[in-house]
Amino acid sequence: MKIRHGRRMQCAPPPRVSSRPATREGDIATDAGALQVLTFLHAPGPGGVERIALRLIAGWQRAGTTVHLVLGDPDGPMADDRIAGSVVPVPFRRPARVLNWRTLAMLRACLRAVRTRRPDIIFCPGNSYTIIAVLLKIRLGQHCPPILAKISNDLIRADMPVPLRACYTMWLRIQGRAIDHFAVLSEPMARETVTRLRIDPARVHVVPNPVLSLADLDRCAQLPRTASHGGGRRFVAVGRLEPQKNYPLMLRAFAAASRPEDRLTIYGDGRERAALHALARRLGIDTRVDFAGFRADILKRLSDHDVLLLSSRYEGQPGAVVEALARGIAIIATRCCGSMAPLLDDGALGALVPRDDEQAFAQAIRMARPTPMDSSRAREKAAAFTLESAVPAYDRLFRHILNGAPAGQRGAAHPPARHSLEAQPS
Numbered sequence: 001m002k003i004r005h006g007r008r009m010q011c012a013p014p015p016r017v018s019s020r021p022a023t024r025e026g027d028i029a030t031d032a033g034a035l036q037v038l039t040f041l042h043a044p045g046p047g048g049v050e051r052i053a054l055r056l057i058a059g060w061q062r063a064g065t066t067v068h069l070v071l072g073d074p075d076g077p078m079a080d081d082r083i084a085g086s087v088v089p090v091p092f093r094r095p096a097r098v099l100n101w102r103t104l105a106m107l108r109a110c111l112r113a114v115r116t117r118r119p120d121i122i123f124c125p126g127n128s129y130t131i132i133a134v135l136l137k138i139r140l141g142q143h144c145p146p147i148l149a150k151i152s153n154d155l156i157r158a159d160m161p162v163p164l165r166a167c168y169t170m171w172l173r174i175q176g177r178a179i180d181h182f183a184v185l186s187e188p189m190a191r192e193t194v195t196r197l198r199i200d201p202a203r204v205h206v207v208p209n210p211v212l213s214l215a216d217l218d219r220c221a222q223l224p225r226t227a228s229h230g231g232g233r234r235f236v237a238v239g240r241l242e243p244q245k246n247y248p249l250m251l252r253a254f255a256a257a258s259r260p261e262d263r264l265t266i267y268g269d270g271r272e273r274a275a276l277h278a279l280a281r282r283l284g285i286d287t288r289v290d291f292a293g294f295r296a297d298i299l300k301r302l303s304d305h306d307v308l309l310l311s312s313r314y315e316g317q318p319g320a321v322v323e324a325l326a327r328g329i330a331i332i333a334t335r336c337c338g339s340m341a342p343l344l345d346d347g348a349l350g351a352l353v354p355r356d357d358e359q360a361f362a363q364a365i366r367m368a369r370p371t372p373m374d375s376s377r378a379r380e381k382a383a384a385f386t387l388e389s390a391v392p393a394y395d396r397l398f399r400h401i402l403n404g405a406p407a408g409q410r411g412a413a414h415p416p417a418r419h420s421l422e423a424q425p426s
Contacts, residue, residue, distance in 0.1 A: 035065050037119055060395075062391075074087075121398050154316065155197075250311040265290045277291060321350070349377065
């Protein structure tokens with residue numbers, strides 16, 4: 001059933017995080033009535049935002065939602081996980097010496113998709129994509145379908161220099177004025193979003209982050225833990241090799257506090273790979289640190305390790321930590337976002353250290369034990385972050401938003417005549 005202009009739908013209240021999902025993977029129940037959702041990704045991976053978005057899209061489609069994905073680059077580490085539905089390609093013709101050409105090309109493709117596909121709602125998958133959401137709202141105005149943006153990262157950004165942080169604060173206020181609703185990953189993130197964007201709390205909704213499926217939880221319970229052959233502790237880190245993850249702090253802390261028989265494996269790739277290799281050599285730990293590159297089967301690989309390390313400056317709700325909880329291994333993490341303390345039960349499920357505190361991180365490594373945490377408690381925590389919880393919650397949230405949207409925004413959008421940007425060749 002397609003939502004048309006002026007048609008009102010009854011819906012459930014905004015969803016709350018469920019501690020125990022009621023459905024199984026492949027049998028995701030939602031309210032009756034198919035919706036059409038438009039979303040956009042630069043490429044299928046390798047970041048966590050893209051991975052979660054692809055999981056959501058696949059889940060929405062299995063539940064009967066029509067998803068139109070504007071996909072910038074069809075290639076990527078997770079290309080095999082692309083949805084089988086309606087993919088809108090972005091034809092790139094790079095203008096000479098023009099920055100952000102991919103964003104402009106994606107914006108043009110999104111404008112065309114809104115006009116031709118007429119989605120009921122637009123889903124912005126993460127912080128790095130809000131520029132497209134804001135430009136869509138500016139371009140389409142009252143003809144723009146309601147936009148729901150997911151807050152995927154910490155908004156305080158204490159890592160930024162003060163002048164840049166002031167500009168970022170202004171950008172957040174612009175988002176608060178342009179975007180209709182925001183999906184966040186925890187109650188602390190909800191409070192932070194209301195404060196930083198200066199918006200009505202009714203526009204902010206806590207929704208489960210689908211890091212896992214129920215089948216993943218079952219596999220975690222069945223996978224055996226492997227034993228260490230060298231007798232040392234096996235540390236592991238998961239994430240892109242980018243400044244946000246603060247791997248130099250991790251490597252320095254590992255060099256200072258690890259034992260000669262300990263090993264560290266880092267799964268991920270990125271711009272800092274060469275610099276981190278060089279730092280490991282200077283610290284004399286290059287023979288004990290394995291830069292293993294991107295891997296899609298992290299849950300399985302966590303069985304070969306004892307302690308997860310997370311040294312990030314900022315995050316939203318790290319998927320790797322949820323996966324480590326599901327697998328029942330020890331965790332050392334920085335307080336990189338408001339979601340970390342409730343995720344680790346204020347330190348009961350893992351060691352929490354201040355961000356950028358190398359000595360505290362080293363001390364946590366020094367004290368780490370290669371023994372599983374309270375596995376049952378950890379898996380119970382991880383069970384709140386499943387696809388089977390997230391898909392029905394988003395469906396209820398979509399309908400809640402559409403029920404309150406002005407008649408001109410609900411259903412198929414009819415944008416005005418082409419803007420000059422849209423008229424440019426693509």
